[in-house]
Amino acid sequence: MSEAEKFSLKDDLFNRQKIEKIAQEIKEVYATFDISHFIEETLEAFPKLALKERIYHIRDMLHKYLPDDYKEAVTILLKALPSELDTSKSDNDFGDFIYAPYSEYVCAYGCNEKYLAFSLNALREITKRFSVEFAIRDFINVYPKETLSMLEECAKSENYHERRLASEGLRPKLPWAKKLTIDHTLPLRHLDLLYADNTRYVTRSVANHLNDIAKMDAPLVIDTLKRWKEGDKQNDKEMAFIISHALRTLVKEGNEEALSLLGYKKYPPIKVKKVFLKTPLVKVGEALEFDVVIEAFEATSLMVDYVIHFCTKKGTLSPKVHKLKKCHITKSEERVLSKRHPFKANMTTRKLYAGEHLLEVQINGTIVHTEHFTLRI
Numbered sequence: 001m002s003e004a005e006k007f008s009l010k011d012d013l014f015n016r017q018k019i020e021k022i023a024q025e026i027k028e029v030y031a032t033f034d035i036s037h038f039i040e041e042t043l044e045a046f047p048k049l050a051l052k053e054r055i056y057h058i059r060d061m062l063h064k065y066l067p068d069d070y071k072e073a074v075t076i077l078l079k080a081l082p083s084e085l086d087t088s089k090s091d092n093d094f095g096d097f098i099y100a101p102y103s104e105y106v107c108a109y110g111c112n113e114k115y116l117a118f119s120l121n122a123l124r125e126i127t128k129r130f131s132v133e134f135a136i137r138d139f140i141n142v143y144p145k146e147t148l149s150m151l152e153e154c155a156k157s158e159n160y161h162e163r164r165l166a167s168e169g170l171r172p173k174l175p176w177a178k179k180l181t182i183d184h185t186l187p188l189r190h191l192d193l194l195y196a197d198n199t200r201y202v203t204r205s206v207a208n209h210l211n212d213i214a215k216m217d218a219p220l221v222i223d224t225l226k227r228w229k230e231g232d233k234q235n236d237k238e239m240a241f242i243i244s245h246a247l248r249t250l251v252k253e254g255n256e257e258a259l260s261l262l263g264y265k266k267y268p269p270i271k272v273k274k275v276f277l278k279t280p281l282v283k284v285g286e287a288l289e290f291d292v293v294i295e296a297f298e299a300t301s302l303m304v305d306y307v308i309h310f311c312t313k314k315g316t317l318s319p320k321v322h323k324l325k326k327c328h329i330t331k332s333e334e335r336v337l338s339k340r341h342p343f344k345a346n347m348t349t350r351k352l353y354a355g356e357h358l359l360e361v362q363i364n365g366t367i368v369h370t371e372h373f374t375l376r377i
Contacts, residue, residue, distance in 0.1 A: 010049075014058070019043060055104055056101075084128040085128060103127075104134075106123055131168065148187075168209070191210070207246040211246050221247070253365065265300060270297065280372075290338075292324070292336070292337045294336075295333070302327050303364050307322070307358075352375065356374055358370065359372075
């Protein structure tokens, strides 16, 4: 078995070393903390628990070994937190997952009227060490007015982790998260404060948020992006990133307004002269290889994607869009685009099944060619 196959995310994020780390931090601010029993009882259950279950288990162990009084227990956790994440960074600084149980503690025991203000302030502190985007959603659903007001303050914060929370926590389709019950238009006032942010960590969240909304309300997303672009508060390069990232679902669907906003015509003046499938039979461990030959009648911009319809266990087909090339092609030019798509064994994102698959070439959101190929295990 290779090293990659042996790797376990849950063991990398939640293990003895990490439990000992937070136990020692708590002990330093809470002298009577039963550090040895907390560590051993927490670790005893780990072998049979999945990643998210370990988060909840640590939360429950904290509840068992900290004082019964909620405010006293959370005050201890806040005092035990490490220093805030480095605010000089601008992206991909998620912090340490071992602090995820702290926000879950606040969510489980402090999402009530008695502790609301205290709990919301606690989440603001914790998110500077590890994002509380999952825990905040209970508060949004139960106390929308107060939580949205707090998140609006976060959107204006000097700390970019708080600013990101004001978008990420309010995403209507945040992966693996509890569904929100508020109207998807309410957080737009938060996004209006955030799209001109100078950190990619924040603007990526804003774009992902709009992409979520696009799945429910495409016109709202198009209008919002046009308004932001015309407002000229964000630099051109970052605004282009936000637009492209926010419209990726609509582009895959061939939405004409989305394509136009990105500078593409839905039906460009081109001809697909040939799609040459080099590997009509692919074995797992090998690659699908093909060429696309395009001729332009006029100068135009192209967004060329390809769609693989994977055979499922039931024998049906499941499509997945992949990027091939963005390019500008001049009048009368003939362009050859080549692609090699590997079918790796032991993929973590998809289980492969033998059978007939489908390849589609998509240009500016429109399917222009279809080929069948066979995958063998």
